[in-house]
Amino acid sequence: MRADDLPRELRRALxxxxxxxxxxxxxxxxxxxxxxxxxxxLPVASLVKVPLxxxxxxxxxxxxxxxxxxxxxxxxxxTTPGPTGITRFRHPARVAxxxxxxxSTSLSDNAAANALFALTPPGEVDAMLCRIGIQxxxxxxxxxxxxxxxxxxxxASSAYLAHSLAIGAGTSGHGHRLPQLDVTRANSGTxxxxxxxxxxxxxxxxxxxxxxxxxxxxxxxxxxxxRLAPDFSSDAAxxxxxxxxxLNLRHEVGVVHHxxxxxxxxxxxxxxxxxAAAQPGAEALMxxxxxxxxxxxxxx
Numbered sequence: 001m002r003a004d005d006l007p008r009e010l011r012r013a014l015x016x017x018x019x020x021x022x023x024x025x026x027x028x029x030x031x032x033x034x035x036x037x038x039x040x041x042l043p044v045a046s047l048v049k050v051p052l053x054x055x056x057x058x059x060x061x062x063x064x065x066x067x068x069x070x071x072x073x074x075x076x077x078x079t080t081p082g083p084t085g086i087t088r089f090r091h092p093a094r095v096a097x098x099x100x101x102x103x104s105t106s107l108s109d110n111a112a113a114n115a116l117f118a119l120t121p122p123g124e125v126d127a128m129l130c131r132i133g134i135q136x137x138x139x140x141x142x143x144x145x146x147x148x149x150x151x152x153x154x155x156a157s158s159a160y161l162a163h164s165l166a167i168g169a170g171t172s173g174h175g176h177r178l179p180q181l182d183v184t185r186a187n188s189g190t191x192x193x194x195x196x197x198x199x200x201x202x203x204x205x206x207x208x209x210x211x212x213x214x215x216x217x218x219x220x221x222x223x224x225x226x227r228l229a230p231d232f233s234s235d236a237a238x239x240x241x242x243x244x245x246x247l248n249l250r251h252e253v254g255v256v257h258h259x260x261x262x263x264x265x266x267x268x269x270x271x272x273x274x275x276a277a278a279q280p281g282a283e284a285l286m287x288x289x290x291x292x293x294x295x296x297x298x299x300x
Contacts, residue, residue, distance in 0.1 A: 006296055007036045010289045014270075017285040021270035024191035025293040028199055028255070028263040034293045035191060039136070042269045043186040045244035046108045047251050048125075048139055050197060053105045053218060055120050055128040057211040060097070065119060067098040073115045084223075085109030105218040108243060110143040117142035122187075129197075132206040136193030140186065180246060191267035194253040198265040202255050216240055219254065226280075228268060231287040232256040232294075241266075248272040250282060256294065264294050 014020055014036075022042060024035035059065045075089035085103045086093055087110045095103070095112070097119075103112035117125075126139040179185045199205070201212045220240035225233070227250065232239040241254025253267040268290045272282050 006034070006292065010292060011036055014285065014289060017282060018272055018274040019270050019282055019285060020273070021268065021286070022191040023269070023289060023293060024195045024265075024267050025290065025297055026195050026199065026265045027297050028203055028265055029261075032297055033195070034297055036289070036293075038192040038195075038267075039190050040269075041136070041183045041188050041190050042251075042271065043181050043183060043246065043249060044137075044189045044194075044269070045187075045246035045249055045251060046110070046113075046143075047189065047194065047242055047244035047253060047269075048143075048187040049104050049108065049113050050194075050215070050219070050242050050253070051125050051129055051134075051137065051139060052113060052116055052120070053101055053215055054132075054197075054201075054207060054211060055125040056097070056101060056116050057214050058128065058208060059120060061208055061211055065097060067096065067101075069097045070094045071097060071100065071115050071119075073100070073111055075111065086111035101214075102218060102221070105215070105242065106221040107223055113143045132200055134193060134197050134200065137189035137197070138187065140188075178247075181249070189269075191253075191269050194267040194269075195265045198253060198255050198267070202263065202265065216255075222254075227283045228252045228254060228266065228287045228290055230284075231291040232266070236260075244269075248275075250279070250286060252286075262298060264297065266290050266294060 022037050022040040024033060024038035026033040056065065060067045072092055072094050073086050074092050075086060085107045086095070089111070100112040100115050103109040104116055122139045122141055129137055129139065200207045201215050219242055220238065222241050222243070224243045227243055228241060229239050232254070236259045238257045239254055241252055244251035248271050250272065251269045256264050256266065268286045270282070270286050272279060274282065
């Protein structure tokens with residue numbers, strides 16, 4: 001299949017599965033890439049924890065923050081399924097900044113991320129992206145907003161109502177009645193912007209080498225592996241990534257490193273048109289689409 005035919009076929013498969021979104025796969029050795037609407041801007045949910053981690057680590061490198069500093073973190077008091085780490089604690093905890101980075105990135109802990117945002121506010125993280133040359137990504141708020149959607153105010157049996165609102169209350173320009181899903185108010189980005197950020201972490205760039213190495217390690221330790229990991233992890237390949245999930249949004253960005261030296265950055269940002277919280281089929285479909293894009297690049 002020709003390279004210009006594959007995105008068309010995959011876009012059709014996504015539509016048939018109730019998904020749309022922004023995909024991009026780039027060969028980090030050659031720069032060759034293939035995608036589906038890679039410049040489509042979407043709210044990024046927990047993907048914002050990647051630039052947050054970079055900005056925090058760079059401040060530690062410069063001596064502005066101390067990785068051993070103990071911070072008191074209040075529990076998230078979240079009762080809905082899904083959140084992990086301190087977000088589900090019942091009592092305040094004292095945690096070192098370095099360990100908050102692990103919780104925020106590898107466990108996607110919102111309470112840990114909010115503690116880091118209290119030290120390095122969204123505006124500083126956004127400015128860091130500009131300094132390292134990343135365009136197409138905006139950091140506007142911390143993570144508290146992500147745990148104050150209609151889903152948190154409804155019972156589990158009524159979760160479909162929150163997803164119906166997420167699906168039906170948007171505009172063609174990706175504005176939305178819910179601020180967390182409005183690209184003019186939420187943290188937002190494109191598949192291209194995240195692939196550019198991944199390339200900055202995996203190849204020489206304006207990101208300090210020690211900062212990049214630590215972020216690669218944190219992403220390699222990602223415990224959320226139900227989405228793209230089954231299609232990119234094997235005995236002959238390692239997968240390092242970060243997921244993002246909010247209402248009908250399901251995202252993952254990462255890098256697959258093959259034992260023969262091949263290196264591919266992958267970004268899959270999707271939104272579902274199916275009003276359901278649990279959608280394993282959607283996660284399998286987005287992984288299939290991302291893998292087929294990678295396979296086309298890898299096999300020429």
